[in-house]
Amino acid sequence: MQVVVEPPAFRRALCRARAEGERIGLVPTMGSLHAGHRALMALAAAAHRHVAVSIFVNPLQFDRPEDLAGYPRDLGADLRACEEAGVATVFAPSDADMLPSGTATSVSVAGLGDRWEGSSRPGHLAGVATVVAKLFSLAGPCAAYFGEKDFQQLALVRRMAADLSMPVEVVGCPTVREPDGLALSSRNALLSPAERRAATVLWRALEAGRAAVAEGEDRPETVASAMSGTITAEPLASVDYAAAVDAADLTVPASLSQPAALRLLVAARIGSVRLIDNCAAPRPAEPVEDDRGLTAARAS
Amino acid sequence: MQVVVEPPAFRRALCRARAEGERIGLVPTMGSLHAGHRALMALAAAAHRHVAVSIFVNPLQFDRPEDLAGYPRDLGADLRACEEAGVATVFAPSDADMLPSGTATSVSVAGLGDRWEGSSRPGHLAGVATVVAKLFSLAGPCAAYFGEKDFQQLALVRRMAADLSMPVEVVGCPTVREPDGLALSSRNALLSPAERRAATVLWRALEAGRAAVAEGEDRPETVASAMSGTITAEPLASVDYAAAVDAADLTVPASLSQPAALRLLVAARIGSVRLIDNCAAPRPAEPVEDDRGLTAARAS
Numbered sequence: 168m169q170v171v172v173e174p175p176a177f178r179r180a181l182c183r184a185r186a187e188g189e190r191i192g193l194v195p196t197m198g199s200l201h202a203g204h205r206a207l208m209a210l211a212a213a214a215h216r217h218v219a220v221s222i223f224v225n226p227l228q229f230d231r232p233e234d235l236a237g238y239p240r241d242l243g244a245d246l247r248a249c250e251e252a253g254v255a256t257v258f259a260p261s262d263a264d265m266l267p268s269g270t271a272t273s274v275s276v277a278g279l280g281d282r283w284e285g286s287s288r289p290g291h292l293a294g295v296a297t298v299v300a301k302l303f304s305l306a307g308p309c310a311a312y313f314g315e316k317d318f319q320q321l322a323l324v325r326r327m328a329a330d331l332s333m334p335v336e337v338v339g340c341p342t343v344r345e346p347d348g349l350a351l352s353s354r355n356a357l358l359s360p361a362e363r364r365a366a367t368v369l370w371r372a373l374e375a376g377r378a379a380v381a382e383g384e385d386r387p388e389t390v391a392s393a394m395s396g397t398i399t400a401e402p403l404a405s406v407d408y409a410a411a412v413d414a415a416d417l418t419v420p421a422s423l424s425q426p427a428a429l430r431l432l433v434a435a436r437i438g439s440v441r442l443i444d445n446c447a448a449p450r451p452a453e454p455v456e457d458d459r460g461l462t463a464a465r466a467s
Numbered sequence: 468m469q470v471v472v473e474p475p476a477f478r479r480a481l482c483r484a485r486a487e488g489e490r491i492g493l494v495p496t497m498g499s500l501h502a503g504h505r506a507l508m509a510l511a512a513a514a515h516r517h518v519a520v521s522i523f524v525n526p527l528q529f530d531r532p533e534d535l536a537g538y539p540r541d542l543g544a545d546l547r548a549c550e551e552a553g554v555a556t557v558f559a560p561s562d563a564d565m566l567p568s569g570t571a572t573s574v575s576v577a578g579l580g581d582r583w584e585g586s587s588r589p590g591h592l593a594g595v596a597t598v599v600a601k602l603f604s605l606a607g608p609c610a611a612y613f614g615e616k617d618f619q620q621l622a623l624v625r626r627m628a629a630d631l632s633m634p635v636e637v638v639g640c641p642t643v644r645e646p647d648g649l650a651l652s653s654r655n656a657l658l659s660p661a662e663r664r665a666a667t668v669l670w671r672a673l674e675a676g677r678a679a680v681a682e683g684e685d686r687p688e689t690v691a692s693a694m695s696g697t698i699t700a701e702p703l704a705s706v707d708y709a710a711a712v713d714a715a716d717l718t719v720p721a722s723l724s725q726p727a728a729l730r731l732l733v734a735a736r737i738g739s740v741r742l743i744d745n746c747a748a749p750r751p752a753e754p755v756e757d758d759r760g761l762t763a764a765r766a767s
Binding site: 174178270271272273274275276277278279280296297300301304305307326327330331332333334 | 474478570571572573574575576577578579580596597600601604605607626627630631632633634
């Protein structure tokens with residue numbers, strides 16, 4: 168496994184691999200790798216001889232300085248996780264390498280980038296799009312793996328790659344969950360034991376929303392209320408948003424019967440830690456697939 | 468010469484050329500090709516075996532619908548000009564190919580994208596950056612040739628390519644001028660004979676600004692006044708802006724002695740046709756190079 172720090176070295180490493188006929192699977196991460204990332208690496212490895220992982224805590228996507236400062240980091244553990252996963256190239260640039268002084272360009276996605284996380288965390292999604300665009304430019308033709316846990320981010324990156332004709336296939340991967348339903352997230356490490364127990368409220372809210380949709384509820388506000396009510400009932404939690412949306416563009420439809428597919432979104436603060444989660448919501452006529460996601464035990 | 472219309476076909480054509488070991492020189496244009504474009508194609512051909520020209524009247528970069536509707540177009544003549552210049556691939560996509568319905572992504576450059584053309588023509592420079600980003604994604608690794616006539620556009624594209632680590636070398640080429648100093652532009656075809664005569668006022672304004680700088684004037688506002696005064700004296704012309712700026716970021720310095728290099732910028736309406744021009748402005752201690760640009764006769 169090679170670890171490169173400078174952007175041109177990363178570009179050269181992947182160019183060399185491509186020249187040797189290898190297909191590239193790219194897994195962009197902010198480090199602090201957990202079983203969710205391991206699932207992404209495993210999926211990438213199943214389809215591509217050369218798996219590259221980037222580890223970069225992107226300052227542009229943090230709307231609060233204290234959130235950036237407190238974001239968990241452990242490069243040594245991350246490199247071991249990559250090594251174990253059979254990763255060929257790790258790209259771990261510094262802030263100054265990725266965002267040198269004078270950087271002025273940003274990439275934004277209208278509509279999709281303005282809702283939910285876009286309005287709750289101003290600048291967050293443009294920060295994601297900008298750094299992912301740069302990463303894609305450096306990587307060149309590849310397939311890039313993103314978790315469905317950040318469903319809006321996945322939709323945004325997919326839209327950006329299509330709109331700008333980037334030579335990148337964007338692949339979404341099922342959310343990996345703890346046995347009690349909590350979606351894996353690097354931020355979970357910031358929860359106290361009591362908060363960790365309370366954090367299952369996001370999944371319980373999604374289950375409440377799913378049950379309402381499965382029973383035929385077609386008013387989005389009623390499903391949203393079922394979810395936010397579940398969160399509000401948990402003393403350590405405060406709801407940021409809860410919504411039943413069109414899975415394609417994340418808008419709230421007039422009736423839940425309209426969109427081709429539905430998605431439920433929740434964001435809440437557990438103590439001071441902000442967590443998000445989402446799931447599909449099959450309507451009565453639709454087949455109920457097991458998209459509870461993978462459990463952490465199955466994924467590792 | 469192959470002419471391709473669909474974006475994937477363009478990508479494949481250049482991939483194939485690269486696979487055969489050819490280096491790509493890309494000349495992005497809005498068609499209506501003149502001697503300025505021929506100079507770009509000649510420069511590209513001198514350095515690259517495979518020259519690709521894109522012809523796309525980018526609707527995103529027009530701030531006024533009537534300007535877009537009236538923009539000169541002649542694909543037949545353009546293809547002949549490309550053929551004569553030895554171009555290998557012409558990419559002439561439709562609006563629907565380049566900007567399909569649902570397109571939502573835009574690229575912007577803070578600062579550099581907000582001044583001069585950015586404030587005079589809201590959305591113009593983001594429209595340029597967005598479509599050039601897409602073109603670069605399709606083209607892949609190459610050198611891309613842009614005229615210095617659109618100096619701010621050149622600076623913006625260079626900044627974007629660096630910020631997003633695009634595998635593109637951005638090359639600026641000297642402005643091509645008529646014998647009387649008028650910079651070649653597709654918009655010149657829209658001038659009446661009287662307006663055509665009046666249009667030399669842009670170059671005369673730049674010469675007035677250059678003379679002031681060459682004589683040691685270090686107050687940017689004095690140089691700007693010399694230029695706008697020249698334009699105002701022409702009855703058919705109205706000044707949009709005239710400025711002496713730092714060539715690196717196009718800001719107005721406190722003193723013209725400060726920047727590493729100076730650039731003079733002018734924008735004016737001649738009748739209803741908006742034209743822009745610019746030139747370097749050597750200070751007394753600096754060597755005076757011939758950057759009046761190429762004349763149309765020399766370039767063709």
